[in-house]
Amino acid sequence: MRKILISPSKYVQENGALENLGEYVLSFGKKALLVASEEDCSRVQGTLDKALNKKAFQIVYGGFGAECTGEEVERLISVCKEKQCEVAIGLGGGKALDTAKAVADASDLPVITIPTIASTDAPCSSLSVVYNDKGEFQEYRFYKSNPDVVLVDTAIIAKAPVRFLVAGMGDALSTYFEARACRRAFASNIPGGKSTKLAIAAAKLCYETLLEDSLKAVAACKANVVTQALENIIEANTLLSGLGFESSGLAAAHAIHNGLTALEETHHCYHGEKVSFGTIVHLILENAPQEEIEEVYAYCKSVGLPTCLADLGVKEVTDEKVRAVAKLSTAQNETIHNMPFEVTMEDVYAAIYTADKLGRN
Structure with missing residues (x-):
């Protein structure tokens, strides 16, 4: 019988973990595509600024729509390629993280997932749930590996609804x-x-x-x-x-x-x-x-x-x-x-x- 266990390469959970984001980005490269909604970025921008001051790395703000759709994934793949990003970061809820994983897989890049809410187990998984723009389930997409880093800042999650x-x-x-x-x-x-x-x-x-x-x-x-x-x-x-x-x-x-x-x-x-x-x-x-x-x-x-x-x-x-x-x-x-x-x-x-x-x- 063939048994298989898979998991993220690294799981880090800590009060204030996001301030150390640069440490993990720089293990892959200097420029990161950030897949996150404007609302989620605004929630954590102060902490992101601290992380950028701590370590010398770059963030390309790619934005994120309401759904993990095929169209949104393709848009962000184009941004990633144009800006020559070396790592993808998903920040927010499960749909933003799933989108970042899809972009990273298609671009053959490492991915860091940063949940701002503890609403799903998407941060750790090697798959994405893809919907259409009406919010109806379309398909599962499976990837060759789990996220390279899962960074969980419990202080941010404690402040979420x-x-x-x-x-x-x-x-x-x-x-x-x-x-x-x-x-x-x-x-x-x-x-x-x-x-x-x-x-x-x-x-x-x-x-x-x-x-x-x-x-x-x-x-x-x-x-x-x-x-x-x-x-x-x-x-x-x-x-x-x-x-x-x-x-x-x-x-x-x-x-x-x-x-x-x-x-x-x-x-x-x-x-x-x-x-x-x-x-x-x-x-x-x-x-x-x-x-x-x-x-x-x-x-x-x-x-x-x-x-x-x-x-x-x-x-x-x-x-x-x-x-x-x-x-x-x-x-x-x-x-x-x-x-x-x-x-x-x-x-x-x-x-x-x-x-x-x-x-x-």
Whole structure:
């Protein structure tokens, strides 16, 4: 059996980490393309200025639109080539980081990811989720390696709106259950091998950390301060979830997320908010023990994650809408087919209705 574990080359998490950006840029070159929105740049410009004063390197501001689209990637590849950049940096949320990874891969350059929110495990992964300009899921793009450096400044994340942190918890929530399903099915992970014991352990530790520290981390984030609980949740949302999902595999929860993008009402929701509901549907599909399902529902309610379609903005639930989600979730190449049993569109249709009913109650 071929087992594969992949991970970023270097993961650095620290209060004030961004001030040392030059140290990591200069290990690759002097000129860096920065993929970041104007809003995210303005949030951290003071710290970036300190980093530029500390070390002699250059930043080319490439900007970033609202979505990781093929068009946005091509635009930034052109900027990177024209300015002769030697490293790509993604700064912001998951979509900006995914775009930077796509640009770096196409340009054969190293990439540094700098999350300003702990909303997904995108900073550590070797893939990008590509959408169209309407926010609908288009494809996964897979790369030959993970980011060269993941630089996590916990002070910046502590000052971000708490909803982003909670959304990251929703994304991380799925990690263990999807890893467990892939292990049971002997399904392949993202790099095409089977899961290692270390990857499964990371996924399980991710879930245990969420249950232990989430409420304390939410309180710290609301106060804009860094505590050990917040540090732990940032690590769970970013590193443990990243290692767990990529080296163990995805299953139903993320497929349901992709299916939910078929409903325009859900487009205002963050990735992890949709994944958290997908996790509940995942557990319904595998007929998980009642106490486990109740534990997940209770956790979601305690931190404010969606437990029903209304929480995702779907006020009027119709057969047509649920079937649209079920159809997209069970597309030929979807990760739902990593479940340890066959899953049909009708199975997903029934599980969505069941999860929605239980969540409303």
